[in-house]
Amino acid sequence: MSAPTIHRLDEATVARIAAGEVITRPARVVAELLDNALDAGAGRIDVTVDGDGTERIRVADDGCGLSQADAERAIERHATSKLPTGTDTDLTGVSTLGFRGEALAAIADCATLELVTNNGEAVGTELRVEDGDLSVRNAGRPQGTTVTVTDLFADRPARRESLAGQAAEFGRISELVARYALARPEVRFSLTHNGNETLSTSGGGFQDALLGVYNAETASRATTIEHATTVDGDGRLSVRGICCYPSVTRSTRDHVRVSVNGRPVTDSGLRRAVVAGYGSLIAGTRYPVAAIDIAPPARTVDPNIHPAKQEVGLTAREEIEESVETAVSKALTTADIRRTEDAATDLETELAAVDRSDPFGEVRVIGPFRDLYLLCEDGNELLVVDQHAAHERVNYERLRGSLAEEGVPTASVEPSETVSVSPAAAAAAETHADLLAELGFDVDRFGGGTLRVSGVPAPLGRVADLDLLVETLDKLAAGQQPGDQRDELLSDLACHPSLKAGDRLTKADAEALLERLGECEQPFACPHGRPTVCSLDESTLAAGFERGSTRFR
Ligand code: ADP
Ligand code: MG
Numbered sequence: 001m002s003a004p005t006i007h008r009l010d011e012a013t014v015a016r017i018a019a020g021e022v023i024t025r026p027a028r029v030v031a032e033l034l035d036n037a038l039d040a041g042a043g044r045i046d047v048t049v050d051g052d053g054t055e056r057i058r059v060a061d062d063g064c065g066l067s068q069a070d071a072e073r074a075i076e077r078h079a080t081s082k083l084p085t086g087t088d089t090d091l092t093g094v095s096t097l098g099f100r101g102e103a104l105a106a107i108a109d110c111a112t113l114e115l116v117t118n119n120g121e122a123v124g125t126e127l128r129v130e131d132g133d134l135s136v137r138n139a140g141r142p143q144g145t146t147v148t149v150t151d152l153f154a155d156r157p158a159r160r161e162s163l164a165g166q167a168a169e170f171g172r173i174s175e176l177v178a179r180y181a182l183a184r185p186e187v188r189f190s191l192t193h194n195g196n197e198t199l200s201t202s203g204g205g206f207q208d209a210l211l212g213v214y215n216a217e218t219a220s221r222a223t224t225i226e227h228a229t230t231v232d233g234d235g236r237l238s239v240r241g242i243c244c245y246p247s248v249t250r251s252t253r254d255h256v257r258v259s260v261n262g263r264p265v266t267d268s269g270l271r272r273a274v275v276a277g278y279g280s281l282i283a284g285t286r287y288p289v290a291a292i293d294i295a296p297p298a299r300t301v302d303p304n305i306h307p308a309k310q311e312v313g314l315t316a317r318e319e320i321e322e323s324v325e326t327a328v329s330k331a332l333t334t335a336d337i338r339r340t341e342d343a344a345t346d347l348e349t350e351l352a353a354v355d356r357s358d359p360f361g362e363v364r365v366i367g368p369f370r371d372l373y374l375l376c377e378d379g380n381e382l383l384v385v386d387q388h389a390a391h392e393r394v395n396y397e398r399l400r401g402s403l404a405e406e407g408v409p410t411a412s413v414e415p416s417e418t419v420s421v422s423p424a425a426a427a428a429a430e431t432h433a434d435l436l437a438e439l440g441f442d443v444d445r446f447g448g449g450t451l452r453v454s455g456v457p458a459p460l461g462r463v464a465d466l467d468l469l470v471e472t473l474d475k476l477a478a479g480q481q482p483g484d485q486r487d488e489l490l491s492d493l494a495c496h497p498s499l500k501a502g503d504r505l506t507k508a509d510a511e512a513l514l515e516r517l518g519e520c521e522q523p524f525a526c527p528h529g530r531p532t533v534c535s536l537d538e539s540t541l542a543a544g545f546e547r548g549s550t551r552f553r
Pocket of ligand 1: 074
């Protein structure tokens with residue numbers, strides 16, 4: 001990348017720029033400096049923070065660097081190399097992270113700023129702005145730029161007051177660097193706090209970024225996403241990223257990270273779409289760990305809607321969200337998401353997800369264990385299948401299929417029976433009459449809290465009992481979203497005729513179950529989000545038996 005030429009923006013463009021105070025806390029300094037380093041084409045970025053960040057923030061990159069003349073212009077307000085010269089520039093489709101030309105000026109306003117840079121020439125430049133005074137001199141430095149910000153908010157006691165303390169402010173910075181590292185997995189990032197390195201990535205792609213931000217365990221339970229489609233007529237949309245298997249969950253949505261063209265954004269719609277892609281694989285109270293970067297057609301992206309550039313405008317939003325959901329669910333469908341219980345999570349372990357159309361084709365059933373589990377042999381691995389969970393998954397997908405066609409079959413109850421339920425449950429029976437009928441219940445109100453039941457679901461040949469109706473009505477009365485409820489009720493219905501603990505399977509039954517599980521869209525989790533299959537690698541047994549690295553010693 002050749003060094004930029006920095007110029008002042010014209011007044012009309014300045015007037016369009018989303019206004020707002022740029023630097024409100026230390027993490028904002030880091031965000032602006034990261035944007036600049038990435039825009040400079042850096043392959044490696046090292047962030048150093050002391051204390052809560054007001055003491056010192058340093059961001060060093062190996063990007064294109066600046067000439068002395070450009071360095072001096074860079075700290076002027078509304079001076080940028082990133083927009084074309086001319087009047088009233090259109091900001092839609094701008095592909096750089098920065099474009100307002102005000103970050104360095106704003107930082108220099110409220111801190112001491114030192115910038116050492118070299119654009120590949122024999123001598124570099126050191127520039128220092130302290131209390132509004134600028135000093136410039138030659139300096140030695142390899143190509144790239146280091147910006148050091150000290151004494152942030154030294155003369156703004158109100159800003160200092162509003163900060164949340166070292167742990168919280170550094171926490172924000174740490175989350176921010178994690179988001180950039182996952183949005184730009186081809187760049188090496190490191191973060192050092194008070195002399196200790198707290199995060200580092202190798203620039204080797206999404207799996208490596210996940211490893212750097214989390215750990216080897218998490219990185220090994222994840223599958224990459226690669227999806228391309230068209231939106232907004234003939235525009236190309238690509239969705240790339242990584243998502244952890246459903247066995248890795250968190251209690252908040254914070255670990256679902258999204259970026260648009262490598263710009264981390266806090267976009268709740270896109271994050272919801274990622275979660276939706278997991279469907280029923282994760283229980284409703286838990287959230288996945290995932291990072292998605294989308295590249296929509298440039299004409300559909302407006303980066304200028306948020307003062308801190310944390311949101312972007314997307315004109316083809318609905319289509320994009322749908323594609324994100326599809327991309328995630330497709331990645332999970334094709335990935336082998338068996339939960340691996342083996343201890344080997346070092347880097348040497350094969351991290352790539354296995355993509356198999358028939359996941360149990362080569363599997364041999366050994367036999368039942370405690371009438372709860374099926375033990376199977378699969379090459380070097382011992383598979384342990386949870387009979388009940390596996391059967392639930394099979395039933396759930398069959399039910400979902402039949403619901404889409406003709407609804408759940410009903411068995412008539414003759415003579416009809418009456419059940420008394422709470423007033424709320426009776427009201428729910430009326431409100432959700434259609435859904436109940438679809439699920440195979442034939443119910444009408446007898447008066448007060450009494451219901452007459454003349455039909456119950458008979459999913460997959462087993463007739464449900466009336467308790468299931470009462471449970472269903474209680475859930476409906478508790479009133480979640482109807483869409484969620486339908487899935488949850490289907491899961492319950494699937495559970496009902498499924499194998500129970502202690503049901504003994506013949507070998508033929510066991511083989512049939514495995515085969516049907518293999519035909520499922522998402523064979524590796526039950527509809528409630530629990531795993532259906534665990535695997536134990538032979539090497540784990542070898543380690544347990546102290547066989548060392550030589551087999552059959
Ligand atoms: P913006 O990024 O919106 O252009 P800034 O005030 O952040 O505004 O930066 C002003 C200019 O300084 C940029 O347009 C860029 O040309 C230059 N610059 C800033 N940081 C770097 C860096 N790390 N490496 C190379 N050039 C930089
Ligand atoms: Mg900038």
